[in-house]
Amino acid sequence: MKVLVPIKRVIDYNVKVRVKADNSNVDLANVKMAINPFCEIAVEEAVRLKEAGIATEVIAVSIGNKSCQEQLRTALALGADRAIQIETDENLDSINVAKLLQKIVEEEQPQLVILGKQSIDSDNNQTGQMLAALTGMAQGTFASAVNVDGDKVNVTREVDSGLQTIALTLPAIVTTDLRLNEPRYASLPNIMKAKRKPLDVKSAADFGIDLTARTNLIKVTPPAQRKAGIIVESIDELVEKLKNEAKVIS
C-alpha cells in the first residue's frame, strides 16, 4: 500500500520563542527550524511499515515556501521514497491545509495517511481530523500503536483515561502520539542519497482551492510572567510556607 506523510517545518522544539515587540507574532527570524517532532514520528512509522513489507511506497508532502524542502529532504533521508512540496508563502489555517492535502490524497490514492497529532507551533491538533472529514476516511488520532490487518487498521489511541483501541476500514488517517515510536537518525549516506530522490514542486494556487484566511491573528503577547519564588532550606520551612503563607494545604 501507498502511505502519505504530511510534514511541517516548525521552530525547533528546544528554542524558547520570543514575541515580536509590535505584538504581531512570534519572531522567527534567524531561529533554528526543524521537522515537527510529531511529523518525524509519522515518517518513522511509515518507513517501518515499508520495512515490514506492508507499505510499498512512502510519500512525504509539505506545504510552505522553498525552505520546507529542507524538511522534505530530511524525510527522504529517513526513508521516504519521494516528496511533494506545495509551494505557498501564505500562513494557512488548518482547514486550508487539509483541503490542499485532500487534493494530494485524490491524486495519489494512499491507503494510509499518517500525520503528527499536532504541530508544536500553532498547537492546533486539527489537520489530520479535518483531512479525514474531507476525504470521508476513518481516523485514528493520538496513536501509540498501528497494526494493519488486511483491509483494516487497528489503532491504539492515547485517551484521557488510558488507552483505547479502534478498528478502522482502510483507507484511513492516523495521527501520531509521542509514544508511537522512536524516530531514527538519518545516516550520512542516506542524507546523500536523499538528494537524488524525486521532489515535485506544485503551486498551491494551481489546485483551484479558495485559500482565503478564516482567522485573523489580532495580536500575540508574551504569557504573564510568574513572580520570582524563594528557595526554602528545609521540608519544615516548606510545609510551614504552604500552610501559612500560600495557604494551599491545611
Place this chain on the structure above:
Amino acid sequence: MSILVFAEHDNSELKSDTLKTVAAAQAIGGDIHLLVAGHNCQAVAEAASKVNGVSKVLVADNAAYEHQLAENVSLLVTELAADYSHILATALTTGKNFMPRVAALLDVAQISDIIAVESSDTFVRPIYAGNAIATVQSLDSKKVITVRSTGFDAVATDGNAEIVAVDKVTDAGISSHVNDELSVSERPDLGAASIVISGGRGMQNGENFKLLEGIADKLGAAIGASRAAVDAGFVPNDMQVGQTGKIVAPDLYIAVGISGAIQHLAGMKDSKVIVAINKDAEAPIFQVADYGLVADLFDALPELESKL
C-alpha cells in the same frame, strides 16, 4: 445566538470539565444547549439538566455513540449545527478528536484550546507550548471551538433544563471500538484535582513513584508525571502533564525530580502555587517555582510525608 456545548462524559458520569466549557459559552453569551451523545447515558442527561445556564439538554442515546467515535459523533453534531452560531467542546481527547472533523464538514476553521473569550468572534489561546498568547478572530459564520478547562471557572449545578431526545442516528460504519485499557485510580482526576504531585526522570523507576503516593493520599492529590517518566515506562501515559499530555492548573503543583522543560511547563505553569524539589539548583523548574527546595528527593519525600 445559540450555543451548542458537547457534554464530556463516560456514559455514567458528567465530567466536571463540562461545567467550565459552559462557563466559556456564557462568556460568549446566548442560549446554551448541552448535547449528551452516548449510550445508556440517562444519568448523564439528568446531571446535564442541572448545569446552570443551560436551557436545554439534547440527548442522543444510541449504540453508535457509545464510544463517541469521531466518525459518528461528528456527523451528529454537524446535523445539529444548523441551529447554532457556536459549537463548543472541552479540549480533552474526545473533543480534540471529533471537533476538527465537525469544523471541516461545516467548512469552517476551528479555534482550539481557548483560555479566554474577548467577544463572540474573538478568542485567546496559547501557542508555542504556551510561550505566546494569541488573540484570534474567527471570520467564519459558525464558530467551532474547543475550550481549555483550566481557563474557566466551573458553573454551578443548580439549574433545571428541559431534556429533549434526539433520535438522529448517524453511523458512518467505517470505524469500530475494539477495547479500552483504562487506568484505575482511587485518586482524584488529574485534570480536576486541586493538588497535583508529579514525578520526573529523577524518580529513577516506577517503583519509586510509591514515594509520591503517601504524600498524595495525605493531601488528597492526583499524581502526574513528566514525559521523561512516561517514556521511561515508570508510569502510564495518561499521567503525563505537558504540552502534549494533560494541562493542569491546580492550587498546588509539586514537581519532584522534574527539570522543567518547555514542554512540561506548558502543562502546569498556570498552577496557583508551584513547588519544586530537585537536587539540581540550576534546573529550569526553579524559575517558575514559588517555593523551591534543593534536595535529594529520596530524602525529601519521606520527610515531607511524615510532616504532613
